[in-house]
Amino acid sequence: MKSTNGKTVKTIKIDVAKCNGCRACEVICAAFHAKPKYSSTNPARSRIRVIRDQVADVYLPVYAGEYTASECAGRDKYVIDGREYDECAFCRASCPSRDVFKEPDSDLPLKCDMCESDPTIKTPKCVEWCLAEALVFEEREVEDGKAPSVDDVDIGLRALAGVHGWPKVMDAASRLGGAGTGKKS
Amino acid sequence: MRYAETGFSLEVDLTRGSIERVASDPKHTEHYLGGLGTNARVMWDRVGPEVEPFSEENLLIFGTGLLTGSPLPATNRTIVTSISPQTRLLAFSMMGGFFGAELKYAGFDKVICRGKSPELVYLWIDDGKVELRDAKHFRGLGTLETAELIRQELGDPMIQVASIGLAGENRVFFASIEQGRSSASRQGLGAIMGDKKLKAIAVRGKKDINVARPVEFMAHCNDALSYIKVREQNPIQGVMPIVAGLGSPQEMRVHDEQWHTENFVWGNARHRRKGFWTKEIEEAWTGTMESARTRLLSCHNCPLKCGAAISVDTRICSYMMKCFSKLTYTMGAMSDLKFGLKIAQKATEHGVDAFSAPQTMAFAIELYEAGILTDKDVEGWPADSEGRFYWLLDRIVRREGIGDVLADGTYWAAQRIGKGAMAFAHNCIKKHEQLPLKLGMLNPIYFLMYSTGEKINITQIEGNFPQQPFPTKEQREDFIKDWEHVPDQRFKDWFLDWELRGPKSIPNYPPPDATCEIVHWQEMMHYVDDSVGVCAGLSSFPLKPPYHIHNWPAIISSGAGIPLDERSLQHTVRRIRTLVRCNNIRRGMRRADDKPPEDHWKNRFPELEAKLLDAYYQFKGWNADGVPTLATLRELQLDFVAGEFVERGILKSEAP
Numbered sequence: 001m002k003s004t005n006g007k008t009v010k011t012i013k014i015d016v017a018k019c020n021g022c023r024a025c026e027v028i029c030a031a032f033h034a035k036p037k038y039s040s041t042n043p044a045r046s047r048i049r050v051i052r053d054q055v056a057d058v059y060l061p062v063y064a065g066e067y068t069a070s071e072c073a074g075r076d077k078y079v080i081d082g083r084e085y086d087e088c089a090f091c092r093a094s095c096p097s098r099d100v101f102k103e104p105d106s107d108l109p110l111k112c113d114m115c116e117s118d119p120t121i122k123t124p125k126c127v128e129w130c131l132a133e134a135l136v137f138e139e140r141e142v143e144d145g146k147a148p149s150v151d152d153v154d155i156g157l158r159a160l161a162g163v164h165g166w167p168k169v170m171d172a173a174s175r176l177g178g179a180g181t182g183k184k185s
Numbered sequence: 186m187r188y189a190e191t192g193f194s195l196e197v198d199l200t201r202g203s204i205e206r207v208a209s210d211p212k213h214t215e216h217y218l219g220g221l222g223t224n225a226r227v228m229w230d231r232v233g234p235e236v237e238p239f240s241e242e243n244l245l246i247f248g249t250g251l252l253t254g255s256p257l258p259a260t261n262r263t264i265v266t267s268i269s270p271q272t273r274l275l276a277f278s279m280m281g282g283f284f285g286a287e288l289k290y291a292g293f294d295k296v297i298c299r300g301k302s303p304e305l306v307y308l309w310i311d312d313g314k315v316e317l318r319d320a321k322h323f324r325g326l327g328t329l330e331t332a333e334l335i336r337q338e339l340g341d342p343m344i345q346v347a348s349i350g351l352a353g354e355n356r357v358f359f360a361s362i363e364q365g366r367s368s369a370s371r372q373g374l375g376a377i378m379g380d381k382k383l384k385a386i387a388v389r390g391k392k393d394i395n396v397a398r399p400v401e402f403m404a405h406c407n408d409a410l411s412y413i414k415v416r417e418q419n420p421i422q423g424v425m426p427i428v429a430g431l432g433s434p435q436e437m438r439v440h441d442e443q444w445h446t447e448n449f450v451w452g453n454a455r456h457r458r459k460g461f462w463t464k465e466i467e468e469a470w471t472g473t474m475e476s477a478r479t480r481l482l483s484c485h486n487c488p489l490k491c492g493a494a495i496s497v498d499t500r501i502c503s504y505m506m507k508c509f510s511k512l513t514y515t516m517g518a519m520s521d522l523k524f525g526l527k528i529a530q531k532a533t534e535h536g537v538d539a540f541s542a543p544q545t546m547a548f549a550i551e552l553y554e555a556g557i558l559t560d561k562d563v564e565g566w567p568a569d570s571e572g573r574f575y576w577l578l579d580r581i582v583r584r585e586g587i588g589d590v591l592a593d594g595t596y597w598a599a600q601r602i603g604k605g606a607m608a609f610a611h612n613c614i615k616k617h618e619q620l621p622l623k624l625g626m627l628n629p630i631y632f633l634m635y636s637t638g639e640k641i642n643i644t645q646i647e648g649n650f651p652q653q654p655f656p657t658k659e660q661r662e663d664f665i666k667d668w669e670h671v672p673d674q675r676f677k678d679w680f681l682d683w684e685l686r687g688p689k690s691i692p693n694y695p696p697p698d699a700t701c702e703i704v705h706w707q708e709m710m711h712y713v714d715d716s717v718g719v720c721a722g723l724s725s726f727p728l729k730p731p732y733h734i735h736n737w738p739a740i741i742s743s744g745a746g747i748p749l750d751e752r753s754l755q756h757t758v759r760r761i762r763t764l765v766r767c768n769n770i771r772r773g774m775r776r777a778d779d780k781p782p783e784d785h786w787k788n789r790f791p792e793l794e795a796k797l798l799d800a801y802y803q804f805k806g807w808n809a810d811g812v813p814t815l816a817t818l819r820e821l822q823l824d825f826v827a828g829e830f831v832e833r834g835i836l837k838s839e840a841p
Contacts, residue, residue, distance in 0.1 A: 022483035044391035
């Protein structure tokens, strides 16, 4: 489990060369996240999207990531093995500049949740349904960055106090029980 | 609420330019499922026997299967139905790819086109918003080229396009409808699309497909996937490698072509080349395929990869190929694989059927060699057969000179050419070119399948029963161990007893009654697929597939909410199959048309063949002329057909 400097993250290794472009990942993702579960399917609701360009022989599975309220400047092109990709295509964001990773009827952003569910399932459904093994589930240890020092916390608190005043900050800290769990006491 | 289907058809009148969204009758779903079944009903109701293929009254239906677009693996079929210009009978050509599912997500089960547009147009179905758009700027362009330009014009790379090329525009009788990964190639449906001046249908959908009992249905989906995984790791022993696994024949993946190149016939379906497959050829062809193939490709929601992206020019992917089209041009022109892959790129862009087109070109070369076509007919053509193939393809798709005659396919071309040309159009059933295969001894199962298969294509009726007996008893015993797919134990016994030689071998074994049942079973499974919308490659075509008569009722009923058991599914499929036949009977098809190419087998047995056909007709509930009887029609709730058959004098009414 958690090591001192790192944490275990759930990841999916995407082998673009193995993708046969069948979109089963989109189909099962949409069905899994339907309410009630599996009651409908609609790839437009999927949190994974296979970017396809048949003529250019591009088959690129991309997962939905964070929502962003604003556009970015990512309009560059990548050429990989003679195939041209829009930088935008690689992006996981649900953003205003394109209509992917949004619920088709409400425009609400979609985000891959690794099929978190109750009861929990170990492997995300898209991976399970990818018999081509273009999608492989991996739990990986990652560095958690540098553990924050007490000095760093001081800076943060001072900034907060600057905004709200010390009494309020102290009050909040004691109300939270000082444990920093984020849970209400 | 409608499950699995959307409950709506898109009615497009190309003459008037009108578009309507029409609710379909849920009773029809119960009676005919979807896809081919409901297409056949629409054709019966609306396209009478007097309707000419190239007329405003002929319909062109793009019908998705009942489960198309659902999470069930390989439910991706669109069944394109019309009256074929070549056979003048009901045509139904299936395409996989991504079009059907997208159409469902756009909110439609079918697109039903009638009339003829005054100008070349394309149909744009944008998630329920539909319009006809000008396509004059796409005139003469290739199928893939058009699809790409439409995606650019509409600004969405996820749009699926089914389009025709020059061949369709010029009403070539074997023009195809192409959609990139797949195509509806057989029976000239591209010509009907061209006659209606419909260059393409583009579709994008973002709506839900609902299923009736989600958890149960998903369990079937998962079972299918798990089975596919295991089955792919355990290929069947003792059969040729291309059919040992699942999917359509694995021509893109498997390089060993000994079986096709030595057992199928070359040129105009004439020459058998025993010993052709040498080490040198194997190395050269493997190299050709490895360098041209950039990726193996799947259809919508299917883990098999029967197709491939092929690169033969400067673009990264020139076109997508599948199955036996790999070899038809090569073998037709008596050439090599490199040539075959190159000309197939042009042929795909022009949109022609990869069975009929090379056969027709090889037929022309043979006619020339026989002196029936003269130098004047083929003025300016090159001396080599490869060059002649390119030359002929170009003229056929433009209907120029001799190309205009050949564009009608071998049967009609031979009629027009005369001078004994008919003897050269020797590989047709019901005027439609067949796989180039000529064999020695009549096989009773294949005799019935060739004769009566109304798709008029052997691969669309054969499948679940082995093509040949296995040599030893041990192999046979081993094979039947996990053969749970058979409808009944009897089928295992017939297979166990079936020998390569001796009294229990072809043509006398299996006996007629067993042969009828074996053929009926195999055909039934294809009709399930074509109505449900699943690819035959995971169902009716391979040995031991994931879907079979025992699990289909629960799958269909949990998906679509139609109560079904094995008996009622068999009854429903019999109704669909009978209605397809009735469409053709009404158009004049009879027993005389139910026959294989004269020279398909060297050893023919007229008495046995007549007995087989009699037995099969009786088994099916048809009279001696192949017409379903009144009793059969009533049993299948096809009373409206019975009534019309009596009215038209096709059947006599029973004494009151």
